[in-house]
Amino acid sequence: MGGYEHTFWILFLPAISFVLLGLLGRKYFNKSAGLIGVFLLLLTTALSLYNAYQYFFVNGLVDGVYLKIDAFKFTWLTFSPGVSIDMGILLDPISVMMLVVVSSVSLMVHIFSLGYMKGEERFATYYSFLGLFTFAMLGLVVSSNLFQMYMFWELVGISSYLLIGFYFQRPSAVAASKKAFIVTRFADLGFLIGILMLAFYGGSLDFNTIIQHLSAHQSSEYLAATTASFLGVTALTWGLTLVFMGGAGKSAMFPLHVWLPDAMEGPTPVSALIHAATMVVAGVYLVARLFPLYALNGASLEIVLNVGLFTALFAAIIACTQTDIKRVLAYSTMSQIGFMMFALGVSGTQGEQGLGYTASMFHLFTHAFFKSLLFLGAGAVIHFVHSNEMKDMGGLRKWMPLTHVVFLVACLAIAGIPPFAGFFSKEEILLASYNKSLWVYTIALITSGLTAFYMFRLYFSIFWRKEYNGHSHPQEGSMSMKIPLIILAICSALVGFIPFGKFVSVDSQPQETHFHLMFSILPVILGVVGILIALLMYKKENDRPQSMAKAFGSFYRAAKNKFYMDELYLFVTKNIIFKWVGRPSAWFDRKVVDGSMNEIANLTLETSKAIKGMQSGKIQRYAMYFFGGIAFLIILFVYILK
Numbered sequence: 218m219g220g221y222e223h224t225f226w227i228l229f230l231p232a233i234s235f236v237l238l239g240l241l242g243r244k245y246f247n248k249s250a251g252l253i254g255v256f257l258l259l260l261t262t263a264l265s266l267y268n269a270y271q272y273f274f275v276n277g278l279v280d281g282v283y284l285k286i287d288a289f290k291f292t293w294l295t296f297s298p299g300v301s302i303d304m305g306i307l308l309d310p311i312s313v314m315m316l317v318v319v320s321s322v323s324l325m326v327h328i329f330s331l332g333y334m335k336g337e338e339r340f341a342t343y344y345s346f347l348g349l350f351t352f353a354m355l356g357l358v359v360s361s362n363l364f365q366m367y368m369f370w371e372l373v374g375i376s377s378y379l380l381i382g383f384y385f386q387r388p389s390a391v392a393a394s395k396k397a398f399i400v401t402r403f404a405d406l407g408f409l410i411g412i413l414m415l416a417f418y419g420g421s422l423d424f425n426t427i428i429q430h431l432s433a434h435q436s437s438e439y440l441a442a443t444t445a446s447f448l449g450v451t452a453l454t455w456g457l458t459l460v461f462m463g464g465a466g467k468s469a470m471f472p473l474h475v476w477l478p479d480a481m482e483g484p485t486p487v488s489a490l491i492h493a494a495t496m497v498v499a500g501v502y503l504v505a506r507l508f509p510l511y512a513l514n515g516a517s518l519e520i521v522l523n524v525g526l527f528t529a530l531f532a533a534i535i536a537c538t539q540t541d542i543k544r545v546l547a548y549s550t551m552s553q554i555g556f557m558m559f560a561l562g563v564s565g566t567q568g569e570q571g572l573g574y575t576a577s578m579f580h581l582f583t584h585a586f587f588k589s590l591l592f593l594g595a596g597a598v599i600h601f602v603h604s605n606e607m608k609d610m611g612g613l614r615k616w617m618p619l620t621h622v623v624f625l626v627a628c629l630a631i632a633g634i635p636p637f638a639g640f641f642s643k644e645e646i647l648l649a650s651y652n653k654s655l656w657v658y659t660i661a662l663i664t665s666g667l668t669a670f671y672m673f674r675l676y677f678s679i680f681w682r683k684e685y686n687g688h689s690h691p692q693e694g695s696m697s698m699k700i701p702l703i704i705l706a707i708c709s710a711l712v713g714f715i716p717f718g719k720f721v722s723v724d725s726q727p728q729e730t731h732f733h734l735m736f737s738i739l740p741v742i743l744g745v746v747g748i749l750i751a752l753l754m755y756k757k758e759n760d761r762p763q764s765m766a767k768a769f770g771s772f773y774r775a776a777k778n779k780f781y782m783d784e785l786y787l788f789v790t791k792n793i794i795f796k797w798v799g800r801p802s803a804w805f806d807r808k809v810v811d812g813s814m815n816e817i818a819n820l821t822l823e824t825s826k827a828i829k830g831m832q833s834g835k836i837q838r839y840a841m842y843f844f845g846g847i848a849f850l851i852i853l854f855v856y857i858l859k
Contacts, residue, residue: 221271221288223264224306227316228355230261231323234348242341250341251331254348258324261351265320272313273720283725285309285425287361302422305361310721311505311578315358318585319495323351325701329593330486332695333600343383347490350376354495358502362422363412366506370408370467370499374401377496381483393479400476404466411459415510418442418452428509450516457510457517461524464500468554471528475782477551481543481605485596488543489589492550498581501557508574508723512566522562526660529555531780533667537674538777541605542595545675546588549631552664553584559661560646563653564723571723572652576645579717583638586712587630590705594624597694597702598679607678612685617693621680623706628676630709632669632744635737638713644737651736665740669747677755 234257242250277283290305327347334343353372360366374397382394412422419427420438430438431453442453464470469477477497481488491497504511504521511518532551539545557577564573597620602609614621630637633644643665651658693699718728754761766773775781831842 221268221286221306221308224268224288224308224316224359227261227264227268227320228306228352228359230257230264231348231352231355233257235345235352237345238341238348239345242345243339247341250344251327251334254344255324255327255331257348258320258327258351261355262317262320262324265316268308269313269317272308273310277308277310277313278727281726283310283720283727285725288359290361302364303362304365306359307361307424308359310725311502312359314578314582314721315502316355318582319351319354319358322495322585322589323347323354323490325589325593325705326486326490329489329596329698329701330484331697333486333596333698334484335695339383343484346376346379346383347487350380350490350495354499357499360424362424363416363427364422366503367405367409367412370463371405373467373496373499374398374405377480377491380487380491381480383483383487387482389479390482393476393482397476397480400473401466404463404473407459408463408466411456411461411463414452414456415460418445418456424506428507432509432513451514453510453514454516457507457514458520460507461500461504461511461517461521464503465524466500467503468497468500468558469551470500470524470555470558471531472782474528474532474551475786478544478547478779481541481547485543485592485599488546489592489596492547492588492592497550497554498557498585501554501561501577501581504558504561505574505578508561508564509566511561512564512723518562522559522657525555525558525560525562526657527555528552529559529664530660530667531555533664533671534776535779536671537667538773540607542598542607542610542675542679543592543605545671546591546595549591549668549672550588552668553580553588553631556643556646556661556664557581557584559657560649563649563657566723572645573649574723575718575721575728576642576649578721580639580642580646582715582717583630583642583709583712586705586708587627587637587639590623590627590702590709591631593698593701593705594620594627597698598624600698601693602685607675610679610685611683612681614680616685617680619699619702620693623702624676624680626706626709628672630713631672632748633665633740634669634744634748635741636710636713638709638711640737640741641713642717644733644740647740648733648736662740662743666743666747669744670751673748673751674755677751681756683758 234254238246238250238253246253271277272283272286277286286308288306288308290303293302293304295301327344330343330347334340337343350373353369353376356369357366357373360369378394378398381397382390384390415427415431416422418438418441419430421427421430430436431442433439439453442456443451445452447455462473466473477492480491483491511521529552532548532555536545536548536552539548557580560573560577560580562573564577565571597617598610598613599605601613601617601620604610626637630639633640635641647658647661647665650661716729720727722728754765769776778784830838
């Protein structure tokens with residue numbers, strides 16, 4: 218493994234947590250399950266940080282280029298001499314970065330859950346599910362080939378289903394977990410077909426081999442993938458678009474986003490885990506992993522750009538109208554993932570042209586910290602007031618001073634206010650958008666301003682607006698809940714100063730990312746304007762929000778109802794799929810398939826009744842059959858001889 222033997226344990230320590238706590242937790246470790254889970258994740262995070270140090274500062278950089286290292290690899294299934302499925306651990310700048318992000322955010326969630334989930338009957342089961350989810354995400358980001366990634370991709374889906382539906386006594390939680398599972402299964406079907414197409418034309422399942430074969434213009438694989446077509450679209454475009462469909466489902470891109478807000482039915486720490494740095498960024502990571510092919514194929518990259526851009530604006534508008542604080546954060550996540558996607562869509566493949574790629578990965582990195590901080594802060598608020606609704610909150614800054622400060626830091630970071638982390642990554646995305654197209658930059662700029670507005674609408678509604686008259690607590694949360702908030706707040710304030718381009722770039726070469734002061738003025742002004750509007754409307758109780766809602770009329774109602782996307786899906790499901798596909802299929806199954814089997818069974822029964830006398834057990838009857846048979850044979854032979 219060349220000095221990277223420890224990467225094996227980065228994956229399997231969370232797997233050990235899952236197996237140990239899943240099998241023995243409730244019986245032997247129910248009270249200590251949290252400490253066991255935290256300890257194993259602490260080791261995982263320490264190994265991830267050591268791995269990043271080894272890769273970025275010791276031996277990953279050779280001749281000015283970061284290597285792609287197979288830290289672990291073996292052949293699992295061999296179908297033919299040229300086709301096999303390997304299992305491996307691929308280390309390169311984005312996988313090493315993702316190991317740090319996933320393990321560190323998961324560790325914060327593990328620690329926060331010690332206090333938040335204390336007293337739960339299924340405490341050990343909860344930590345077991347967290348271990349499974351972390352193992353699946355870590356396996357996904359280090360996968361060396363498409364099929365291995367697909368296996369962990371599905372495992373992420375299963376573990377998220379278990380976590381979203383953790384409170385299975387609630388019908389809403391059960392419905393939300395099923396909705397997330399079903400919607401992402403439709404998307405994953407496209408992903409699987411895309412994998413088969415890319416593997417067929419690329420001659421391999423291995424990422425590096427597929428990229429090498431399909432990006433070489435004179436190769437037989439490239440020529441076959443670009444000459445074969447269906448409906449006037451090349452096989453390469455179809456394959457990449459279908460793979461993106463899988464990523465769009467997992468990352469809640471429009472129109473496959475409907476599962477994400479309902480996923481808030483899970484415990485709030487789970488929401489932080491799913492919506493911050495893990496499940497929802499899997500689609501962004503997938504596109505980044507195959508980016509050389511997307512950049513080569515303009516049609517599929519244009520789809521990534523337009524879907525990401527529309528999703529960012531669409532979700533930001535909806536977030537401005539929601540009253541459930543977790544749903545506001547859910548749509549915020551959807552919008553920020555859209556930012557990452559369209560940043561990839563505007564990127565080139567070399568040097569300064571690849572700014573969009575670096576900016577996307579940088580925003581993924583910074584977003585992980587401030588969004589997990591927002592969700593855990595929201596969890597602390599919900600734990601205090603026992604409600605998700607803004608109307609039940611207000612004036613909490615006096616009761617929850619630490620949560621107030623860290624939540625403000627996270628809001629400033631996501632709003633892109635300097636010097637917080639989100640400012641630096643958003644500035645790079647906006648610059649890449651400006652270099653690509655004025656209309657892309659304009660929409661991105663509007664979305665950025667809306668982000669500042671809806672986040673400070675949330676902040677003022679929770680911590681200001683009115684005096685809190687609810688029940689009192691001796692403190693705002695246990696130390697296990699406060700420590701992750703403090704750590705994440707520090708990260709949200711400081712990680713933007715990391716020279717990210719020196720570590721992650723489109724061509725794996727360290728780059729200087731320059732700060733453009735004049736370019737940053739307009740985005741910051743728009744962010745400040747958004748904050749000021751939110752301050753005027755929500756810092757104190759007044760009728761301005763109602764007046765604004767009336768001014769926007771039907772558009773506001775549509776946005777508050779999420780533009781009726783859930784109703785549209787229900788209409789299509791009930792009136793088209795169930796009525797015109799489900800019912801005829803059920804009739805065919807019941808009448809034709811089951812009916813034919815029933816008739817065969819009835820015929821068999823009647824035949825058995827008719828001939829059962831031949832097996833009556835009476836010797837006289839058997840003798841009669843015997844001599845009757847002999848007589849028949851004699852008559853037959855006599856007839857033949859004539």
